[in-house]
Amino acid sequence: MSHDPELAGLSELLREHAEASVPPELEQRGRMTLTRRMRLDAERGPTPRRRFYALAGAVAIAALVAFAVVRLRPLSYEVRGARSDGPYIGAPATTPVTVAFADGSSIVAAPGSRLRVDEPRVAGARVLVERGRASVHVQHRTGSAWNFVAGPFDVRVTGTRFDLAWDPSGETVELRLHEGSVEVRGPLAEAPIAVRAGQRFRADLGTRSMTVNDVAAEVAAAPPNPDAHPIAPTGSVDGASASVPAPAHTEEPTPAAPSELAPPRAAPPGSSEPWSTLIARGQFETVVAKAGERGAHDCEASCSAADLKALADAARYTGRGAMAEGALQALRARFATAKEGRAAAFLLGRMYEARGALRNAGRWYDTYLGELPSGDLAAEALAGKMRVVQSTSGKAAAEPIARKYLALYPNGVHVETARGIVAGTPQP
Amino acid sequence: MSNTLSTPPPLKLSAASGAVSRFPAERLGDAELVRAAARGEADAVEVIWNRYARLVRGVLRGSLGPDHAIEDLLQEVFVGFLRGAKNIQDGAALRGYLVGVAVRLVALELRKRKVRRWVTLTPTGTLPERGEAPADAEGRAALAALHRVLDGVSSRRRLAFVLRHVQGLEILEVARALDISESTARRELDKARTFVLKRAEREPSLRPYIARAARGTAS
Numbered sequence: 269m270s271h272d273p274e275l276a277g278l279s280e281l282l283r284e285h286a287e288a289s290v291p292p293e294l295e296q297r298g299r300m301t302l303t304r305r306m307r308l309d310a311e312r313g314p315t316p317r318r319r320f321y322a323l324a325g326a327v328a329i330a331a332l333v334a335f336a337v338v339r340l341r342p343l344s345y346e347v348r349g350a351r352s353d354g355p356y357i358g359a360p361a362t363t364p365v366t367v368a369f370a371d372g373s374s375i376v377a378a379p380g381s382r383l384r385v386d387e388p389r390v391a392g393a394r395v396l397v398e399r400g401r402a403s404v405h406v407q408h409r410t411g412s413a414w415n416f417v418a419g420p421f422d423v424r425v426t427g428t429r430f431d432l433a434w435d436p437s438g439e440t441v442e443l444r445l446h447e448g449s450v451e452v453r454g455p456l457a458e459a460p461i462a463v464r465a466g467q468r469f470r471a472d473l474g475t476r477s478m479t480v481n482d483v484a485a486e487v488a489a490a491p492p493n494p495d496a497h498p499i500a501p502t503g504s505v506d507g508a509s510a511s512v513p514a515p516a517h518t519e520e521p522t523p524a525a526p527s528e529l530a531p532p533r534a535a536p537p538g539s540s541e542p543w544s545t546l547i548a549r550g551q552f553e554t555v556v557a558k559a560g561e562r563g564a565h566d567c568e569a570s571c572s573a574a575d576l577k578a579l580a581d582a583a584r585y586t587g588r589g590a591m592a593e594g595a596l597q598a599l600r601a602r603f604a605t606a607k608e609g610r611a612a613a614f615l616l617g618r619m620y621e622a623r624g625a626l627r628n629a630g631r632w633y634d635t636y637l638g639e640l641p642s643g644d645l646a647a648e649a650l651a652g653k654m655r656v657v658q659s660t661s662g663k664a665a666a667e668p669i670a671r672k673y674l675a676l677y678p679n680g681v682h683v684e685t686a687r688g689i690v691a692g693t694p695q696p
Numbered sequence: 697m698s699n700t701l702s703t704p705p706p707l708k709l710s711a712a713s714g715a716v717s718r719f720p721a722e723r724l725g726d727a728e729l730v731r732a733a734a735r736g737e738a739d740a741v742e743v744i745w746n747r748y749a750r751l752v753r754g755v756l757r758g759s760l761g762p763d764h765a766i767e768d769l770l771q772e773v774f775v776g777f778l779r780g781a782k783n784i785q786d787g788a789a790l791r792g793y794l795v796g797v798a799v800r801l802v803a804l805e806l807r808k809r810k811v812r813r814w815v816t817l818t819p820t821g822t823l824p825e826r827g828e829a830p831a832d833a834e835g836r837a838a839l840a841a842l843h844r845v846l847d848g849v850s851s852r853r854r855l856a857f858v859l860r861h862v863q864g865l866e867i868l869e870v871a872r873a874l875d876i877s878e879s880t881a882r883r884e885l886d887k888a889r890t891f892v893l894k895r896a897e898r899e900p901s902l903r904p905y906i907a908r909a910a911r912g913t914a915s
Contacts, residue, residue: 272861275889277905278842278896279861285839286758286862287750298767299745302774303738309779310736 342388345369357383359400369393372407372679373414378433389413392425401433405679408448418443421454421471428465429680439473447647447680454478465648466611481547482581482611543578555582556591568598573608580615593619610636614645617652630656647673651682654689663692722746730787733778745774748791751863752798758862759802759855761843769805773797795865795873799855806851834901841899849891856881857888 272279347357349365359365359377367375367385377383381400385393392414395402406414406425414425418434418441428448434441443452449464454471463469463480471478543555559567559579567579576599583592596612596619603609617632633653637646650673658666670686677683721739724732729747732740752773756766776797784793846854852874859865859873871881896902 272889274893274906275861278892278902281835281838281842281902281905282758282858282862283754284835285762286754286858288757290753294767295749298749298770299742301771302745302778303741305771305775306736306738306741306778 342390343369343371343393345385345388345393355385357385359383371409371412374405376403378402386417397432397434399434399436401431403431405429407679408682408684419473421452424451424453441469441471443469445469446644466614466645482577482615543575543582547578547581552582555579556588559591565594568594571598573599573603573606576603577608577612580612584615584619589619589623610639610643611645613639614649617649621652621656626656626660630660647677647680647682650676651680651685654682654686658689663689725788726790727787730781730784730790734781734784741774741778744777744790748794749774751791752794755795755798755858755863756802758858759799760805761839761846765805769798769801772801776801792869792872795859795863795869796875799859799873802855803851806854837901838905841901842896842905845892845895845899845902848895849888852876853884853888853891856884857892860885 346368347365348368349363350357350359357365357367357377359379359381361380364379365377365381365383367377367383371391375383375395378401381402382398383402384396384398386396387394391409391412392406394415394417397416397418402416404416404425406412406428408428412425416423416425416432418432419436419439421434421441423430423432423443425448428450429446430448430450431444431446432442441454443450443463445463445465445467447465449462452461452463452469454461461469461478461480466482468481469479470481543558546552546554546558555578559571559582562571567575571579576595580592580595580599583589583595593616596616599606599609599612600616613632613636617629617636620626620629620632630653633649633656636643636649637653640646643649650669654666654669654673657669666689670689673680673686674683674690680686721729721732721737721743724740724743729740729744733744749770753766753770756769756773757763760766760769773794777794784790846857849857855874856870859870860867865873867881867885868878870885871878874881874884876884893906896906
């Protein structure tokens, strides 16, 4: 039968065996076995294996449904200190109210404030600050999505600690960030505004003004309890007015974000206002230009602490790293014990870390922590040090710092990183 | 009448008694047999067995050699067919279907043998007790040698070789049974042929079979 003469012999050998007849009783037994199995199959219905698979499938589906019900349920919350009327929460005139969420996040509404937990979500919520001030602590978790709405402003948060105040009669919003970073969207800027730890964002719809200030030194001097020290209605770190015209009414538009600025614009000449005021207006290029007129090195040697701080901010916000570094180093050299000088240590640490100059970064974080161990930027500085040490010397070296962070800031935004370092370090 | 066989009436009236009697299952076409088997009709199953057990056994034996598992595997092929009969769309292709099931079982069995070799249960992967083998010693030795040679090729190549050169299937049928393209089947057959002839020359017990072929070619 082979089609190949060379294989004919071998094929025949195989075929002889393959087609060898079998005893009739074997043939008969095979046929009967088959029909018997067919009858048994018909009588038994589903086999045990099929039943097992069906049962396993049902259990898996039930588990999935249970998982979805548990995991996809919106965050629950509890109101302490006042009667909750659905999503609406009104704090009494004399005492604050705490809203505690199941994931550990919390909001403290100042006396007389009104909040509305508008939309609880699986990993967050949309909260309206209808009036007054809220001190917020959002636990950072993967996939968390929190929005805090104050008037027309929407603060988007993943994990942070901040104070948010909204005055509906004056139409002013104020945000002071203690940890992490947030994005603010509102009618006065086209792009979201990034606000980082140690910064204050303020907007006034009436005058269409909007400012972002570094208030590190001011915050560092303040006690940690936000209720005891409400956000100042106006002013910046330099003491200048923060109530400045909004982009539509100014020569320079308000920047989208200090660290994500549009390309530099030409500075308007002849301005004689303090640099800190120009910074508050977002006129960073003007400050850089004015420093250029004086000569950058001349400014480093002779500018006041406030002007150096303003120059450092303007340079940082416009991406002039070397100029910012020069101004900050001058602050450290000439005003090391002033509030600007102390804050400069933290800013230098952050700047070097961003550049990848980790040893320098670690040294400056250490300097800040040495000078202001309980300053408001201490948590960020300690976290920065933890990251730097982990990168340069490994997890084992970073482990004591991580433990310290967890002990000092158990609800800080970097606790996950710290826990990861502690968990990943073999115990002695 | 071919159309009568392909779609026959399941029942016919007996003129003598006026009673309704069953149409003989052995005269049914494959398509109708498959439908009847799917309905659980035992006589249709018996006819299918009678029609194709020899072919399927041949595929199993040709591929695996003497092995006690052959009759069990034969049962598995038919039980598999019965369980899937309701889903068979083209009952007329029953022959190809059964060969395909047998091929898959052989491939599975060959993999098991390979595992047995890996875990050194037996040196060859086959179980010590062999099934039906040629009665004569030379024939047994030659058959064992040829299966040793076939052990050296992949399951797919081995099956292609057996289906083509032992069962006499056309290349297109080989391709369908192995679920490969016709050109792939041709390549597999070509490689199997080269390999088998080369290795068979090294087996003293197989030389007479090659020599016989050479003589036949020469004459």
